[in-house]
Amino acid sequence: MRVIGADGSNLGVLAIEEALRAAQEAQLDLVEVAPNSEPPVTRIMDFGKFIYEQSKKEREARKSQKQVEVKEIQLRPKTNEHHLGFKTKNARSWLEEGNKVKVRVRFRGREITYPEVALEQLEEIAKELMDVAVVEQAPQLDGRTMLMVLAPKKK
Numbered sequence: 001m002r003v004i005g006a007d008g009s010n011l012g013v014l015a016i017e018e019a020l021r022a023a024q025e026a027q028l029d030l031v032e033v034a035p036n037s038e039p040p041v042t043r044i045m046d047f048g049k050f051i052y053e054q055s056k057k058e059r060e061a062r063k064s065q066k067q068v069e070v071k072e073i074q075l076r077p078k079t080n081e082h083h084l085g086f087k088t089k090n091a092r093s094w095l096e097e098g099n100k101v102k103v104r105v106r107f108r109g110r111e112i113t114y115p116e117v118a119l120e121q122l123e124e125i126a127k128e129l130m131d132v133a134v135v136e137q138a139p140q141l142d143g144r145t146m147l148m149v150l151a152p153k154k155k
Contacts, residue, residue: 004033004043013039070149072102077117084121088128095132095152105146118146126150 003011003019006026014022023030023044031050034041071094073087091101103125105118122139129150137149 001040001042002037003030004041006044011044019044066098069099070102071099072104075103075105075118075121077105077107077111077114077121079121084125088125091125091150092129092132095129095150098152100136100152101133101150103148103150107144107146112144115141115146122146122148 001014001016001019003014003022005011005022006028011019011022019030019042026044028044029047031043031045031047032040033043071091073091075084075087079087091103094101103122105121107115107118111117119139126133126135126148132153133150134153135148136151137147139146139148
C-alpha cells in the first residue's frame with residue numbers, strides 16, 4: 001500500500017506491517033484514504049483530529065445554506081378584491097425574499113360545487129405575480145381545499 005507521512009511526504013509503497021510500525025513510531029493512526037486505487041493509499045494522521053475537522057467543515061457548510069421557507073395564504077371563494085390585493089402584496093414580498101408561497105382556497109358548505117371560482121382566483125394571483133414567481137405546483141383540488149404553490153423566479 002502507498003503511504004503518505006504525517007507531514008504530507010510520500011513514503012512510497014510499503015507492506016502493511018511497515019506502515020503500521022511507521023504510524024506507531026509517530027504516535028499517530030494509519031488511515032486508509034483511497035481504498036479503490038491501485039495500490040490502496042493510506043495516510044499517517046491523528047484520526048480524531050481528522051474527524052473533528054471534517055464535522056466542523058460540514059457544520060460550516062450547513063450554516064451557509066439558505067433555508068427556503070414555505071409561507072401560506074389562505075383564501076375563500078368569496079374573498080373580495082380588496083383582501084385579495086393585500087394578500088397578493090404579502091405574497092410578492094415573500095417571493096422577493098426568496099420564500100415559496102402556498103396559496104390555499106378553502107371551501108365551506110356548498111361552495112365546493114363551484115371549484116371554477118377558486119381556480120379563477122388562483123390563476124389571477126399567478127398572473128399578478130408572474131414577474132417574480134413561477135407556478136411550481138398547478139392548482140389542484142384536494143378534499144375541501146384547492147392548492148397552488150409558487151416559487152421565486154431565478155435571477
